[in-house]
Amino acid sequence: MSTLAIQAEGLVRDFGPIRALDHLSLEVPSGIVFGFLGPNGAGKTTAIRAFLGLVEPTAGSARVLGFDTRRESHRIRERAGALLEHHGLYERLTAEQNLDFTGRVWHLPASERRARIRELLEQFGLWDRRLEPAGKWSRGMKQKLAVARAVFHRPPLVFLDEPTAGLDPVASAALREDLASLAAGQGVTIFLTTHNLVEAERLCDLVGVIRKGKLAALGPPSSLRTTDDSSVRIVGTGIDQDTADVATTVPGVLEARLLDGALDVKLAEGARPAALVAMLVERGVGIDEVRRDRQTLEETFLELVTDDAATAAPARDRAS
C-alpha cells in the first residue's frame, strides 16, 4: 500500500456554473486522523464523494490507497468504509440486521459477523437494543450505529462526514477516543470532516481547511495556530487601571491594557515579561498566571474561511 492514503492533484469538480472543488491538491499520509474543516458548501462532501469515486472529477486526479479514483474506484470502495452526509441506515431493519448486511456486503463469514456485531454494539453501548428497528432510535444512537457500520469490515481507510453530529458530549468524547484508538492501534486512516474545531484539535494529526473548493491551509493543528510571542496575558488579584498604566513604564512593554480584570501586555520584539512580573509583585499584585497569547484553531479557521478580516477580529477578541 502507498504511504499516502490520499493524494489529490488539482482536483476540479464543477456542477454547472458552480465549482465545488477548485484545483484541490492534498496529501494525507496513511494511519493518521485527518480533519477536513470548512464552512457549509466549501466542498468537503464533494471531496469525499470524489475520493470514493461516486462523482467523477471535471479535471485533475486523485489516488486513494494507491488507486485512481476514475479507473479503479471499485477497488477503493472495496477497501474503504464511509459514513456520509446522511447516516444511510435502513430504518426498517434492526441494528443487528444493518450491521449484518454490511458484513455480508464485505463477504465476512457468519461467525465473524456475529462476533463483530457484538463487539461493536457493546463498544458503542447499543447491544441491549440490537433487535429494535434503527428507525426508532435517537439521532445520536443512529450516528453511533452508522460509525460502527463504517468500521465494521476493518477498512484501512474510513471517511466520516461529521461523525459526532447529534451526539451528546459524553458520547462525542467516547467516539473520539474510539476513533483515536482505531487510528493509533490498527493503523487505520481516518478522513473526517467536522465543524467541531475542538474535536479537530483533540483528534486530528493533520488538518486541512477548505474554502470555496480550495485548500486554504494544511498542517498539524498546533502549527495552524499562530503563537504570538509578543503578547502576554497576566491573570491575578489586585490588577487595576493604575497597574496597567505603570506597566507601560517598564522597559520592553509597548502596550498594557486592562481586560476582564487581567492585564493584556504587548512586548517589544525579543523582550521578556520577567521585569514586568517583578514590578507587579513589588506592587503587591498576586499573580496567578502568566501566559503567551496563543491563537485557537477556531480563530485560525475563522480567519481562513471568512472574506473579511474584520469579521475574524472580533471573534479573536471574544475568545481572549
Place this chain on the structure above:
Amino acid sequence: MTADILTVAWKEWLEFRDQLLRLKRGGLSALIVVLLLGIITPLQMGPLWNTSALMLAYWPLLSSGMVSTLIADAFAGERERHTLETLLATRLPDASILLGKILAAVLYGLLFTFANILVGVITLSIRHWNDGLQVPPLSHFGYMLLLVTLACSTMAGVGVFISLKAGTVRQAQQTLGIIMMTLFIGPVLVFQFLDSEGRESLATTLTSLGTARLVMWASGILLVVSVILIVMGLGRFRRGKLTLD
C-alpha cells in the same frame, strides 16, 4: 457476483417483510388481496379456477401488479430515505445492486402467487370436500410458474428503470400505475375495436395454437422484453449520476 446479488436481495426481502408485517403500512392490503383472490374468486369459479386457461393470464397480471407497487421503491425509495448514497459507497458492483433488487421483487411476486393459490386450494377443497383435494394439474401449475416468473421479471425490469429515473417513490408509482392500467385495459380495448369477424378469427387462432404453444410464445416475448429492460437498466445505472440525483 451471485453472493452480492443474494446479499442485496436478502436486504430487500427484510424490508419487504417488515412492510408486510406492519398492517398499517400495506400488510392489511396484502391480506385483503389474498382473501379476495384466494377465497372469493375460487368460490365463484369453482373447480374451473384450477384448470381455466384464463388463469394463466390472470396470475401473471396480478403478481406483476403487486411487484409494481414494491419495485417503485427500489431506487426512488432509497434516494428518498437517504440510503442510496451509502449503498453506492460500498463495494457492491452495479449489476449486483440492480439484479438483487429485481430478484427480491420477482420472489415477492412468486410468493404472492403461491400464497393465493394455496389459500385457493384450501378454499376449494373445503367447498368440494367430497371430491378430494382440489389442486391444479401439474402442467397448468408449471405454465403458471413460468409465466408469473417472467411477468414479474418484466415488471421488475420496467420498475427499476422507472425507479432509477423517478425523483420520488410517488412519481415512480404513478408511472408504473399507468403502465399497469395499460396492460390490463389495453387487450380489452383492442378486442373491442375488432369487428365480429376479427374477434372470431383471433379466437380461432388462439384456440388452434393450444395452451402449450401460447404459453411458449408469451414466455418468449416476456423473456426478450425483460432481458432488454434489465440490460437498459444496467446501462442507465451510473453511480455518479445516481449520487447527484
